[in-house]
Amino acid sequence: MDTINAGDTAWVLGSAGLVLLMTPGLALFYGGMVRAKSVLNMMMMSFIALGTVTLAWVLWGYGESFGTSLDGLGLVGNPVGHIGLSDLLSADAVMGPPGHQIPTLAFAAFQATFAIIAVALVSGAIADRAKFSTWTVFTVLWATIVYFPVAHWVFDFSTPTHAGGWIASNLKAIDFAGGTVLEINCGAAGLALALVVGKRLGFRKDPMRPHNLTLVMLGAGLLWFGWFGFNAGSMLAATGGTAIVWMNTLVAGAAGMMAWLGVERVRDGHATSLGAASGLVAGLVAITPSCSAVTPVGAIAIGGIAGALCAYAVAWKFRYGYDDSLDVVGVHLVGGLVGTIGIGFFASKAAPAGVDGLLAGGGVDQLWRQVVAAVAVLAFSFVLTGALGLALHRTLGFRVDRDDEMRGVDLSEHLETAYDLVARGGRLGVGSAAQHLPDARHHDGHVPSSALDALTTPPQGDLA
Amino acid sequence: MKLITAIIKPHQLEPVKEALEAFGVQGMTVSEASGYGRQRGHSEVYRGAEYQIDFVPKVRIEILAEAEDTEAIVDLIAITARTGRIGDGKIWVVPVEDVVRVRTGDHGRGAL
Numbered sequence: 188m189d190t191i192n193a194g195d196t197a198w199v200l201g202s203a204g205l206v207l208l209m210t211p212g213l214a215l216f217y218g219g220m221v222r223a224k225s226v227l228n229m230m231m232m233s234f235i236a237l238g239t240v241t242l243a244w245v246l247w248g249y250g251e252s253f254g255t256s257l258d259g260l261g262l263v264g265n266p267v268g269h270i271g272l273s274d275l276l277s278a279d280a281v282m283g284p285p286g287h288q289i290p291t292l293a294f295a296a297f298q299a300t301f302a303i304i305a306v307a308l309v310s311g312a313i314a315d316r317a318k319f320s321t322w323t324v325f326t327v328l329w330a331t332i333v334y335f336p337v338a339h340w341v342f343d344f345s346t347p348t349h350a351g352g353w354i355a356s357n358l359k360a361i362d363f364a365g366g367t368v369l370e371i372n373c374g375a376a377g378l379a380l381a382l383v384v385g386k387r388l389g390f391r392k393d394p395m396r397p398h399n400l401t402l403v404m405l406g407a408g409l410l411w412f413g414w415f416g417f418n419a420g421s422m423l424a425a426t427g428g429t430a431i432v433w434m435n436t437l438v439a440g441a442a443g444m445m446a447w448l449g450v451e452r453v454r455d456g457h458a459t460s461l462g463a464a465s466g467l468v469a470g471l472v473a474i475t476p477s478c479s480a481v482t483p484v485g486a487i488a489i490g491g492i493a494g495a496l497c498a499y500a501v502a503w504k505f506r507y508g509y510d511d512s513l514d515v516v517g518v519h520l521v522g523g524l525v526g527t528i529g530i531g532f533f534a535s536k537a538a539p540a541g542v543d544g545l546l547a548g549g550g551v552d553q554l555w556r557q558v559v560a561a562v563a564v565l566a567f568s569f570v571l572t573g574a575l576g577l578a579l580h581r582t583l584g585f586r587v588d589r590d591d592e593m594r595g596v597d598l599s600e601h602l603e604t605a606y607d608l609v610a611r612g613g614r615l616g617v618g619s620a621a622q623h624l625p626d627a628r629h630h631d632g633h634v635p636s637s638a639l640d641a642l643t644t645p646p647q648g649d650l651a
Numbered sequence: 652m653k654l655i656t657a658i659i660k661p662h663q664l665e666p667v668k669e670a671l672e673a674f675g676v677q678g679m680t681v682s683e684a685s686g687y688g689r690q691r692g693h694s695e696v697y698r699g700a701e702y703q704i705d706f707v708p709k710v711r712i713e714i715l716a717e718a719e720d721t722e723a724i725v726d727l728i729a730i731t732a733r734t735g736r737i738g739d740g741k742i743w744v745v746p747v748e749d750v751v752r753v754r755t756g757d758h759g760r761g762a763l
Contacts, residue, residue, distance in 0.1 A: 396697050459696065498698075
């Protein structure tokens with residue numbers, strides 16, 4: 188026990204709290220971007236991951252991600268190796284290099300918050316139209332089949348006594364905080380799921396402008412704040428290298444925002460608030476894998492390229508006709524690829540990872556490793572998510588019916604309305620609504636439209 | 652008695668209200684409205700995707716007045732709400748059969 192470094196442990200536990208805040212932040216970021224009739228559902232798709240993924244993580248997810256590799260293949264950890272994390276409660280359960288040891292349980296807590304937000308990220312691709320029950324099942328199965336194994340590939344390093352993942356230990360691609368595990372993985376999953384679930388009614392026809400950009404700005408701010416835990420916390424120690432990572436996280440967000448706004452100003456004539464929020468996230472996405480491998484100047488390049496490229500990539504869905512509603516592909520997949528592959532170009536020996544990229548005279552050795560890791564995660568995630576999504580779509584159904592989608596998934600999936608701005612819908616009263624509304628449900632739990640009409644139709648008011 | 656309904660630009664509400672008060676109008680009902688006339692809305696761009704916004708925010712003012720005051724009130728609204736730019740709005744007048752003051756039950760002119 189005396190081997191634990193208190194400063195490092197405090198930083199990792201604090202970082203875990205920062206990263207956890209990113210999921211409610213993402214809920215705001217996504218929630219503001221959808222229409223008013225589905226903001227609660229959008230936020231709940233993130234919040235439910237806080238519940239389901241946490242439980243899965245404690246029971247089998249940590250084992251799948253960081254347990255000893257099954258057969259030493261580096262593909263998936265032993266899911267029954269750490270059930271309930273009870274083996275991590277002992278004072279002997281420590282990890283890290285001498286002098287920087289932290290409780291393994293602190294690491295398990297930190298990584299739990301990554302798994303949660305990874306699942307929540309995917310939901311942006313299927314806004315406004317998904318059945319909440321099916322999404323809830325999806326969160327558990329997707330984490331189990333896709334996220335936990337990929338986390339094992341990339342984040343679990345082999346030691347003399349532990350067989351880790353193939354990308355971390357054999358390929359030796361650099362992905363410091365999850366450019367492949369989270370960004371490329373979630374982007375590819377979002378694309379697959381958007382294709383399975385299909386386009387929103389009125390896609391490319393009806394205006395679907397964001398209903399509350401102030402929520403989007405607040406969410407983007409919380410994401411940036413939490414991202415310092417995400418990236419700098421991934422050092423698992425409070426060192427000089429941690430400071431470099433922290434600074435790169437600040438710089439890339441700034442560069443991403445400026446680049447996106449620059450593209451907008453030139454292309455569309457105005458710098459928009461949604462562009463600022465999107466650009467800073469694009470920059471942060473790209474610096475996630477690369478924050479340990481580049482200098483702040485490299486972070487400007489990577490964040491800037493991501494901000495500019497993503498500002499164009501978000502238009503692809505209209506050109507090619509897939510309804511990735513909130514641009515999980517355009518921001519996270521594209522930004523993740525920029526950051527992951529960008530390491531091969533912009534890496535510098537001066538950064539903690541200690542590798543020179545192509546532009547620093549390091550040749551293509553690191554570049555090809557980055558490309559292989561990116562393509563492997565992209566393909567694995569796209570294929571498995573597509574298969575899982577199709578299986579759920581054919582059995583449980585992934586999509587609400589047409590009327591419910593028109594009326595809004597807040598009502599059909601949660602029987603709630605986000606905003607009661609004029610307070611005119613109160614005929615039933617709070618107490619009576621709570622008592623009587625469940626009676627209006629059919630035995631299958633479906634709410635007949637007459638009950639919903641009572642909620643949505645205001646009483647006829649008089650003039651003056 | 653007449654009902655005067657005016658659809659105006661939201662930021663013109665304050666000068667219109669002040670002018671009406673100065674004229675002696677006792678009350679009015681104001682509601683948020685949206686719509687378009689010949690100006691046909693505008694377009695907004697979100698993440699590079701352009702949206703045509705047809706319904707522009709407007710304010711609707713409703714005033715119950717005696718017939719002889721109507722023309723003056725309409726002119727007053729028209730003058731104070733006017734910016735000279737497209738989308739300034741419309742005003743119309745319709746006859747009113749009866750008016751009731753809810754508190755007292757008074758009918759007709761006494762209820763105005």
